[in-house]
Amino acid sequence: xxxxxxxxxxxxxxxxxxxxxxxxxxxxxxxxxxxxxxxxxxxxxxxxxxxxxxxxxxxxxxxxxxxxxxxxxxxxxxxxxxxxxxxxxxxxxxxxxxxxxxxxxxxxxxxxxxxxxxxxxxxxxxxxxxxxxxxxxxxxxxxxxxxxxxxxxxxxxxxxxxxxxxxxxxxxxxxxxxxxxxxxxxxxxxxxxxxxxxxxxxxxxxxxxxxxxxxxxxxxxxxxxxxxxxxxxxxxxxxxxxxxxxxxxxxxxxxxxxxxxxxxxxxxxxxxxxxxxxxxxxxxxxxxxxxxxxxxxxxxxxxxxxxxxxxxxxxxxxxxxxxxxxxxxxxxxxxxxxxxxxxxxxxxxxxxxxxxxxxxxxxxxxxxxxx
Amino acid sequence: xxxxxxxxxxxxxxxxxxxxxxxxxxxxxxxxxxxxxxxxxxxxxxxxxxxxxxxxxxxxxxxxxxxxxxxxxxxxxxxxxxxxxxxxxxxxxxxxxxxxxxxxxxxxxxxxxxxxxxxxxxxxxxxxxxxxxxxxxxxxxxxxxxxxxxxxxxxxxxxxxxxxxxxxxxxxxxxxxxxxxxxxxxxxxxxxxxxxxxxxxxxxxxxxxxxxxxxxxxxxxxxxxxxxxxxxxxxxxxxxxxxxxxxxxxxxxxxxxxxxxxxxxxxxxxxxxxxxxxxxxxxxxxxxxxxxxxxxxxxxxxxxxxxxxxxxxxxxxxxxxxxxxxxxxxxxxxxxxxxxxxxxxxxxxxxxxxxxxxxxxxxxxxxxxxx
Numbered sequence: 001x002x003x004x005x006x007x008x009x010x011x012x013x014x015x016x017x018x019x020x021x022x023x024x025x026x027x028x029x030x031x032x033x034x035x036x037x038x039x040x041x042x043x044x045x046x047x048x049x050x051x052x053x054x055x056x057x058x059x060x061x062x063x064x065x066x067x068x069x070x071x072x073x074x075x076x077x078x079x080x081x082x083x084x085x086x087x088x089x090x091x092x093x094x095x096x097x098x099x100x101x102x103x104x105x106x107x108x109x110x111x112x113x114x115x116x117x118x119x120x121x122x123x124x125x126x127x128x129x130x131x132x133x134x135x136x137x138x139x140x141x142x143x144x145x146x147x148x149x150x151x152x153x154x155x156x157x158x159x160x161x162x163x164x165x166x167x168x169x170x171x172x173x174x175x176x177x178x179x180x181x182x183x184x185x186x187x188x189x190x191x192x193x194x195x196x197x198x199x200x201x202x203x204x205x206x207x208x209x210x211x212x213x214x215x216x217x218x219x220x221x222x223x224x225x226x227x228x229x230x231x232x233x234x235x236x237x238x239x240x241x242x243x244x245x246x247x248x249x250x251x252x253x254x255x256x257x258x259x260x261x262x263x264x265x266x267x268x269x270x271x272x273x274x275x276x277x278x279x280x281x282x283x284x285x286x287x288x289x290x291x292x293x294x295x296x297x298x299x300x301x302x303x304x305x306x307x308x309x310x311x312x313x314x315x316x317x318x319x320x321x322x323x324x325x326x327x328x329x330x331x332x333x334x335x336x337x338x339x340x341x342x343x344x345x346x347x348x349x350x351x352x353x354x355x356x357x358x359x360x361x362x363x364x365x366x367x368x369x370x371x
Numbered sequence: 372x373x374x375x376x377x378x379x380x381x382x383x384x385x386x387x388x389x390x391x392x393x394x395x396x397x398x399x400x401x402x403x404x405x406x407x408x409x410x411x412x413x414x415x416x417x418x419x420x421x422x423x424x425x426x427x428x429x430x431x432x433x434x435x436x437x438x439x440x441x442x443x444x445x446x447x448x449x450x451x452x453x454x455x456x457x458x459x460x461x462x463x464x465x466x467x468x469x470x471x472x473x474x475x476x477x478x479x480x481x482x483x484x485x486x487x488x489x490x491x492x493x494x495x496x497x498x499x500x501x502x503x504x505x506x507x508x509x510x511x512x513x514x515x516x517x518x519x520x521x522x523x524x525x526x527x528x529x530x531x532x533x534x535x536x537x538x539x540x541x542x543x544x545x546x547x548x549x550x551x552x553x554x555x556x557x558x559x560x561x562x563x564x565x566x567x568x569x570x571x572x573x574x575x576x577x578x579x580x581x582x583x584x585x586x587x588x589x590x591x592x593x594x595x596x597x598x599x600x601x602x603x604x605x606x607x608x609x610x611x612x613x614x615x616x617x618x619x620x621x622x623x624x625x626x627x628x629x630x631x632x633x634x635x636x637x638x639x640x641x642x643x644x645x646x647x648x649x650x651x652x653x654x655x656x657x658x659x660x661x662x663x664x665x666x667x668x669x670x671x672x673x674x675x676x677x678x679x680x681x682x683x684x685x686x687x688x689x690x691x692x693x694x695x696x697x698x699x700x701x702x703x704x705x706x707x708x709x710x711x712x713x714x715x716x717x718x719x720x721x722x723x724x725x726x727x728x729x730x731x732x733x734x735x736x737x738x739x740x741x742x
Contacts, residue, residue, distance in 0.1 A: 041701060042695065042696075043696060043701050043703040045701065045703070046702040046706070047703070048703065048706060048710075050683070051419075070695070070698070071694075071698075075670065075671055075691065078671060079671065079673055079689060080673075085692050087687040087692070280702075299442065299446065300446055300449060302450055302451070312421070316420070316458040317458050318450060320442070320446065320450055321413070321456050321458070323442075324413065324441070324442045325413075327441070327442075328412050328441060330414050330416065331416055331651075331702060331705050331706070332414040332416070332417065332418070334702050335417070335702070335706070336419070339419075
């Protein structure tokens with residue numbers, strides 16, 4: 001099979017694992033390191049597709065679990081796939097749903113065959129197998145599919161973490177088999193490294209995934225409550241062991257500082273609900289740290305969220321107006337806050353790429369105090 | 372005083388009272404007949420200003436009562452006025468708040484001096500006088516201000532309607548006096564015809580307003596539960612008596628058919644919450660009547676809301692997707708539905724203007740079955 005996903009590395013940082021690259025998908029080119037806005041239910045919350053495009057979003061993430069439950073994958077498939085369904089012509093990566101089955105569903109029962117669970121919406125009994133997860137993502141027709149993995153709590157014992165990792169690797173092999181059997185011409189499949197915070201388990205997981213072979217490799221099971229230093233340590237251990245010519249994706253992480261720190265450790269792709277969810281709660285990112293827009297100190301503040309931000313919200317609206325919208329529970333509050341926070345994240349990625357390209361990434365690391 | 376509001380009539384329909392014109396304001400030209408989207412709290416709900424602009428919205432309406440209560444007019448004033456506050460550089464008409472004091476506030480007490488009421492948000496005791504209503508709108512710096520009027524319930528007796536109308540006319544005079552004393556260089560003031568459904572009261576009100584003299588004339592107290600035929604009848608009586616060279620504004624009305632019918636009776640300007648409020652409730656306008664998007668019949672409907680609509684929502688999204696967003700309570704549901712419904716209204720106005728200009732307005736009246 002010729003991979004539909006070509007990854008090209010344009011520049012490597014001399015002093016760290018950071019690299020600038022391009023991911024070529026059937027729906028366009030993604031500049032890496034990239035941040036993917038999260039569009040769980042087939043919409044990046046509060047954003048029209050054209051607003052996302054104008055912010056410079058490349059690839060977005062959608063969630064197979066959520067679309068499986070509502071409106072149903074067969075519906076999306078009959079309507080022409082996820083791109084057509086959500087009116088987004090850019091690249092889409094779908095999460096397999098392993099993490100959501102773990103975090104959202106009720107009465108989860110895992111065995112070698114897959115995971116049985118009840119819908120978090122209506123209690124319906126559902127079953128997800130590794131093959132099923134691939135079939136679902138095939139019907140959704142995303143550009144990048146993810147293997148189904150088994151997620152466990154944090155902290156977990158070595159033995160529990162090992163059993164779960166082994167299961168995830170067996171599932172990864174079955175996902176790959178099913179994926180190859182389907183002969184997708186426009187979809188790639190990423191494996192997911194598991195093994196909790198145990199270096200030897202992580203190494204074993206990396207080895208297994210490399211033997212199977214994927215178009216890209218994700219690091220899963222982080223950002224689930226472990227200390228941030230442990231997260232960085234795990235990324236430091238895992239990333240260099242992954243095939244250098246393939247994209248590396250750190251799932252569900254994190255703050256702007258995390259992005260810079262993990263790019264330095266060799267990560268190319270990120271997703272996180274933080275910018276969009278925080279936006280709706282009135283928590284806004286600035287270069288000087290966050291602001292909580294509902295605070296009364298902003299009641300008559302004529303300044304923008306961040307004087308150095310070039311987003312359309314900072315160009316036009318005062319903190320006083322944004323506070324008024326938040327207090328009044330206006331829909332526009334969620335819209336404008338999301339535009340700003342996503343801009344802040346996407347700007348951070350542009351800055352990262354620019355500093356790597358101009359051989360000044362170490363300055364950025366120092367300036368941001370990244371660990 | 373030279374009026375900052377020039378109104379030019381470009382074409383009159385031979386067979387009805389309809390006319391096409393242009394309203395020149397300090398913030399741009401409004402093509403009439405015009406529909407003004409309602410931006411009660413300093414935001415047309417779910418719309419960014421640039422989305423509104425791309426839909427071709429001209430003038431929008433904001434509400435002095437709501438901004439008076441939250442965030443406070445002095446705050447908006449200190450922040451540079453309403454245009455700057457809400458990031459809208461087009462024309463704005465402000466309602467004086469008379470209707471909202473009537474419909475929303477508690478413990479309303481009206482006498483000749485004005486109206487005392489309690490805030491619908493926190494019960495604060497507030498007072499609005501005719502002069503105060505002008506001062507507030509002066510601070511908001513809208514392009515068109517409205518006089519404070521006394522609103523009464525429907526139905527109401529002749530005597531109650533007459534007393535209320537007389538009070539409204541006394542207030543109109545006081546509003547005009549205050550307005551002239553302030554010497555606004557960029558604001559116009561409209562009078563409001565009252566008199567419920569009693570023709571002789573309406574005529575007396577028209578006479579009083581013409582004696583005072585305004586830059587434009589509104590018809591108030593309609594669309595408050597009276598039969599639609601009675602509403603049309605009142606408009607038919609009142610509109611021809613208003614100065615032909617000045618814009619005529621029918622407040623708070625109505626359906627697309629109402630707009631056509633009342634343009635035929637000589638109305639130039641409209642506002643109504645219907646397109647935006649219905650949008651958020653999933654009630655969508657089409658040329659064939661409305662659809663209720665949550666219905667299960669749309670679950671797999673691949674078609675657009677309205678096949679003949681040229682709005683960006685109909686160009687890109689299926690009914691199935693819009694239903695999915697509505698059922699999932701996604702913010703994007705309110706956004707996309709509002710874009711469509713406002714487009715439908717603004718398209719209706721474009722169609723009206725086009726048919727008047729091309730001397731075919733009677734065809735439109737017939738086609739729409741307007742009364």
